[in-house]
Amino acid sequence: MDLKRVEIRWHGRGGQGAVTASMILAEAAIYQGKYAQAFPEFGAERRGAPVRAYTRISEKPIFSRAPIIEPDVVVVLDPSLDKSLYIGGLKSNGVLIINTRKSVSDIVKDIGRSDIKIARVDATKIALEVLKAPFVNMAMLGAVAKAVPIVDTTYIEEAIKENFRPKVAEANIQAMRRAFNEVEIS
């Protein structure tokens, strides 16, 4: 993957924090001195409904404001989402980063595409252990930072601190670091 410009599409359910994650990753990239853009797919937001968000990160200024139809990276926060909701358009040689208990080989079988890389992490388990609640979005940022080395975790930590109260930030940073270490990449 060409890391000069990476386009990421986030999928989750309303309330899971896909939008916040998309924003914090962009913020981190900006702190790192890169160009970045984050925006949600604006629907009638409601808890539980599938939501999308987008992050573009680039070495150069970003001008497009169109939604990302053919992402380099797809991040799935909720394992119960149907694959038809998130796999469409993912570029050949792209990366699917998914929160799941399933093994990499089972995911490959489910998705049925051999031209993409899979990164899996049990972010729900990490969130339940670290945060005592199923908030997986910051853990997913750790998985993204490992699978697509475009933003350093130091800057992700800085962005998390900007967005949460100190105690919550600290726990989320822990979750992010654990996911960074635990993510399995095909």
Added chain:
Amino acid sequence: MEKDLWIRIPLSSNYAAAYAVKDVDVDVVAAYPITPQTTVVEKIAEFIANGELNAEMIHVESEHSALSACIGASAAGARVFTATSAQGLELMHEMLHIASGLRLPIVMAIAARALSAPLSIWGDYSDVMNTRDSSWITIIASTAQEVYDSIIQAYKVAENPDILLPVMVAYDGFTMSHTYEPVYVARDRSIILDYVPKKRPSWNVLDVEKPITMGVVANPDWYYEFKYQQVVAMEKSPEVLKEAFQEFEKRFGRSYGFIETYNLENSKIGILTYGGLYGTVTEAIDYMKKMGMNVAAIRLRVFRPFPYEELLKVVKNLEALIVIDRAISFGATLEGPVAMELATMAYKKGLDIALHSYIASIGQRTVTEEDVIAIVKNTTALLEKGVKVTEKSIYWGVRL
């Protein structure tokens, strides 16, 4: 740009507007929340609560009252600000004319949004285009940085003694208002206040020592002259806007004009649009270059006063101009509001150019780079058929 004077932070266009309000040291803010404008005012409230901005926040029960409160505060000499969207701007409509008629230098941010009915909270420019004849100077930004910079410039222009007209700074609802991107904001607002010092001409400021009456009845033998004075102020505004842009660039290093162009040289076809969509158009132009097609992009940044002199210079060598409008003027000769301006300009200046009017992104219907390329191909086919001016606007992406 001197780097140490600025900090580079991630902001949405709404937050960028709020930072500008803080940095010009606004005295009074009155607003009513409406999606997608809400976070502008939330951020300002946060600045006031944190002590970063010493301003009065007036909580009102409607947008009509919000602008009314701004009018009162501005008449008392305060530097004032409000922000709204869509139906909120419509509810203000009556007061838009009072603000400009009283020559009050109010600045307003607009997260541009579609109008009900049916209810749409999503972005387009129907609200902004509805204010066309309200005698407000109208700037349309295309990045969050530009939102911050334009609001600062707006006070400079509005408070100029030769102008004293209100200014609105609009940007795409959601696709800009809620999109995070890097923005340079002043480390210390004193550099901003050196550019826009707080000194208002006093002739229309209420003062108990020198009483004046504002908003009186003007009989038929006076009303017309008042309106003509607004015409004169608007006619003077291009010069004042230009000076404001030049001084801004000299001090801060960021350059703005009435219009912006991309890939103009060697292009025979140009695409003119406004707001954040311009960014998507420029990326489409890069794709087209790779495909061996040379197409220019032109962005309209100032809608009122309409910069026809500047536009004339850049379009005069084109064979065809595509205008992508983001609002509909129902029943007009061409239903794109900016396309109509271009048609008038072409006739006024004797310009022989093909003019193709397109409507797109209504109610935030997605427009991608592929759409832009398809629009160019559509226009190329129309030109081959000899279509000089589209008989009516082409409704791109609508299901018929």
